[in-house]
Amino acid sequence: MSNSGLEFPAPVGGSHVAAVHDPFHGDLLEVSMGPHHPSTHGVFRMMVTLDGETIVKLKPVFGYLHRNHEKLGENTSYLASMPYTDRLDYLNSMTNNWAYALAVEKLAGQPVPERAEYLRVILAELTRLLNHVCLAGFLLQDTGASGTPLMYAFREREKILDLFESLSGSRMMCNYQRFGGCRVDASPEWLAGAKHITDNFGRFLDEYEELITGNEILMARTQGVGALSPELAISAGITGPMLRATGVDYDLRKVDAYGVYSRFNFRVPLGDHGDTYDRYMIRVLEMRESITILQQALRDLPAGPIMDPKAKIRGFRPKAGEAYGRIEGPKGEIGFYLISDGSPNPYRYRVRPPSFVNLTVLEDMCLGQTIADAVIILGSVDIVLGEVDR
Amino acid sequence: MTGLLIIALVTLVPAAVAMALRNVIHSALLLILSWAGIAAFYFWAGAEFLAFSQVLVYVGAISMVVLFAVLLTRHTRTDGGVAPDTLGRALAGLLIGGAVLGVLFGAVLSTPLPIGSKPAAAVTVHGLGVELMERHTIALLVVGVLLTVALLGAVVLAASDSRSGPEDAR
Amino acid sequence: METLEQIRDRLLARFPGAEVTLVTNPGAAAQHSLSLGLAHAAAMALFLRDDAELKLDYCSNVTGVDWPEKEIIESTKVSVPDPAGGPAKIVEQKTKRIQPGSLEVVYHLYSMAKKHGPVIIRLRTANRTDRANVPSLTPVWRSCEFQEREVFDLFGVKFDGHPDLRRILMWDEFTAHPMRKDYVEPDDYEWEPTPHGTVLDKAKAHYPPSALVAAAPAAPAHGAPTHAAPAPKEAPKP
């Protein structure tokens, strides 16, 4: 039963170029980049067909890190899935926890106290800083700068991870949010530490931009590479900085205004070429916006309980029903879709990962570019395999 | 004399072996070795400038052209020697070879070679330059213009290549 | 944004033959959804995307849900006239009904242009075995391409019209569909020092009972556990 005359929207890059054997150009070179490759950010493989240097066909292959996170979610209680969400996008465990907690609170109609909402915003923005700093470092590593920008990025990341460790107990596997609030209250010293880091993060960013943004070699390598059109981005469900780099104004913090984001005034940067350079610059500008949010949140963090008194940790049985909660993670929209049938285990537990959906257009961006560009384009998409494969 | 003998051997033997080898790449490399032999001969004769030019031009650049040409034609392993088809062709081959050999020997024997142990005057680069500039200025200028035009042509080709060439990434 | 009822009525008006039913969500989130009939699903999806009022141009999430056969016992109160002319007695009759199982695909649609949503549409397959296909919405929203392949891989819902329907997470030779409720795990048991609960049953299936007794000694006070654990490769320790 084929669809009634629906033509398949030809992607901008014309992904269906026939891999023709051209006598003069010689035969096409079929290369498998990955799963064990220095610049694929984890176990990810790209079956690339090369005509000399230019890419003719590129099929991403993943599933090497597939642990069936969703089946696990359906066989354990709601609380037991929380530590597993740290392992989804293992760079940003705080935002994963918040997305899951938000979905379950929506499912059970669970109120959250003021102080916990502010703490969640502070930790989410710190995670956004951490993720974007990591991306800038990895992108430069892919273009060949021998580790210097990556080391500067990791120096800043370590400061934020120390904050997470002194708050939640573990650097990356925080398991910090609960349904109806947070687990540990932030001590005054911790808040002072967070304020100190936020204040001179701007200084680091200026030095970093001085090293990178004006660099002609980087501009030559990334401008015009892997361009993505806004229409294709919207149709392919791209979210996060990659979407805003194409000029589409869609940031869940403004659209859904979940949590207490409506109380902070911050701006959403938009690019207009949608190429790799824009994606890098959008993330740098977003880091600056996150700093302003953090300063506002730290300034007017209210006192009060961090956990809703009526919230139950054990024996949590939400009424039957379903809910889809989503937040603006550093990589894009991360959402949890839960169907509950009243039992302590969720009936259906679904994670909507941003990296997995953002990879849909990888081939369209890489066609016609050289193999050295494909590495950078993949880097600019910013994928984490824990989240792609679940 | 022994030096000259060694240099002659280094020049001629690789050239001969190069012809007999089956692998074209090996024979190309041996050819380059014999060019180096010629450079050694210039050294022996005291013309350092000429020797360095020989090495720079032949071993440096023209060897690359030869190797690229061999690679682009891509059938590096010729299988089986090339036997002459008919007896007539073999005879004709021998005849022409003998004739060329006769002419060469005639020329070598008939030219009055200066016999004596007077070493050639030590020519400095400055001297070479002055010689070239005074007596052969016109020839030098023509060659100079020719080379510059070739060079500029290459640059223009490279410049125009990006617009039309499909290969060059945008 | 207009309410789901208005959308349903406009859809019914637009596509007379289609069945569009409203599915209410009892939970606190109150995110109700529309269940579309398969015949006009693709056309209705295209309408939802291109309609000036709705402009749902962003399909955020595609999920598969498995509803296996369920035995529903309905107890209905029936008044049985007393043959002896007495007052009619209320008798509880239990009727046992097998609700046919089906696989369901849920789409969460948002509008980036008008910044509203979610409109949730559900497509149900006829049954869970042979007729488990649903028209693919990849031609309408390109973001469904990978997510529909994942639903096919983990649930076994065949999408008609999908440009490249292959397994995306599992390896290609894998036959079963792991996210179904009736999925049986392969029996690749690996030795665990403290088998308890479901792991213990598996351990019993794999190792003779004598080995398990040694594995979990009952004696309360003992030194370092010298497990005579017959680990597959390891020689038992003294």
Add this chain to the structure above:
Amino acid sequence: MNAMPGIFAAATGADSLLERWPILFRDTVAGFFPAPLQWLVGSLISILAIVAIFGGVFAALTLLERKMLGRVQNRPGPNRTGPFGLLQPIADGIKMLTKEDIVPRSADHLLHFLAPVALLAFSILTFAVIPFGRNLVPLELDAAVLYFFAAGAATELAIFMAGWASRNKFSLLAAMRALAQLISYELPLLLSFVPIIMLAGTLSMTGIIDQQAGWNFGFIPKWYIFTPWGFAAFAIFLVAALAESNRSPFDLPEAESELIAGHLTEYSGFKYALFFMAEYFGMIALSGMAITLFLGGWRAPLPFLEFIPSYLWFGAKLLGLLLLFIWIRGTFPRLRMDQLTRLAWKFLVPLALFNLGTAAFWSLTSGWSGPLQLARWGVAIALVVVPFVLLGRGLSRGVAPRTYRFA
């Protein structure tokens, strides 16, 4: 300090003991041998000296590079093997020697073995003409500069042999790419030193260094780098030298973005180390050449510093240039292949050709004096900067920092 003025007084000037000891040493050692052999023994000594000293410099350079990169990246660099990591080169050496040397079965064994040997031989040959000190010139050649580039030209041959002999499609592809890079940067390298030959009037190294003797206004040395065209030629020479020795912005053959490690894929163990030794020797040789042509060889920068022996000045300048190479490696990302060749053919070659004109203008107007001197400098500087800006704008047409709007 006052106990030693005597030695210092005696030690200043060109004929001090610190300057003449190499000659004395060579004559005393050669003295033990019969006359015809003395020339041979003399050159053997200089060969041994070069190989020993620059072998040590190579080892120290590997450690210096890793330490400097560490310092750039906020970490101390290797400091586990010996104090401050000083035994690291020995550790690397042992590792390289003990690693198994795998030769692919289908490889062309003779060429596979010959490639690193040839590459190293050619790069050491170039050391024969570099004047390391006043009396430390291994070989006094009339056409020394031409000899330097003749010896350097054969490295492409060795890289081709390495790529071809490995019988591996990727290494051949990468070898072809390395050849394209070397050939397209050979031209700017040669063109950048032609103006110096024009003005110095000689091809011999010592001649060029003598031309750069003396100081203007008492303290600015008459080195060629302090002339407008000289500075432009030095910049072009530096960029081309970076590309010739496969260093950072141009290290395409061994880049991980390429398919595999270029023509070095099928090499391991000591042959792999030989390739790296050859690369470092190439870098040292090109730096030595840059020092001789542009920075006045072993001349002291200031008149009152003359008492320090000349070879120490050469060492200091060499260290400076090597640190610059390492500094550049720690900072820049890599260029893409087509951008690499476009930079050479459309930017460096035209710029170098234009520089010939500037140098010609400079030498013709050497007679001007007084106010004309200023005009001479002004025109020369304009002749250098204007083409640079025009060609630069052409090169980076589509590339510029962007401004972003906020929703």
Add this chain to the structure above:
Amino acid sequence: MLGSGLLQGLKVTAKNIAGSFHDPERLVTVEYPEQKTKLPENYRNFPFLVSENATDPMGTLRCVACQICEKECPPQCIYIEKSKDKKPDAAGKMQVYPAVFDIDTSVCMSCQICVEVCPFEAIKMDQVFEIATTDRFNALLLDRNQLAKPNSYYHQIHPTEAAEVDGRLLAERKAAEEKAKAAAAAAAAKAAAAAAAPKPVATPTATAGAPGAVAATVSVAKPATPPAAAPVSATPPAAAPAASPAQNAPASDGKAAP
């Protein structure tokens, strides 16, 4: 102008090279085995069982084998077997204790949910992270003896948290004792009244009337004598103020942490 961005980049790296010699901000690495960074107090690694004192760890385990943590643990790495007999706990009440308490550290992901759900403050998170071992199975399976650590050790690694927990336990115990005393006093008063006026109907002793069974009440069957001398317990015999300040560490049990 072409190259200005490159020069800026060089300036930044130069600043870092120079900075790395004097500015601690520019040299952030630590020579690990010789110098170690200070662990934050909230740092958590694998769990451990809290015992009241170090001399007899098995005897004074706080754990009462209620198996809540075994059920709630996400990767199911805890294995508990209740003991058949009972032993008195810190408050003197007869409690079951765990005969077998194994944690398989190769499965545990140190998510501290067991600490969160344990109602008896019996399991806390440790801070030991150098625990590499070559044996894949048995060395990673920690049993009761390897898991038990004294309360003093707990004070050492998590000072503020330990003080809070002790304060809470003390308050609970005090409340339990008041309730027990009140119940005992009421029982005594009733017995006295019964003895004074022998009524015809001997109302059963106040077993039925006892208010809702408070978990830690002293069982009524015991004669109404003043509570036995508090067993050797970490809490000081004198009625220490409820929230004993952190630094005045609990009384005189051995400081010798294992």
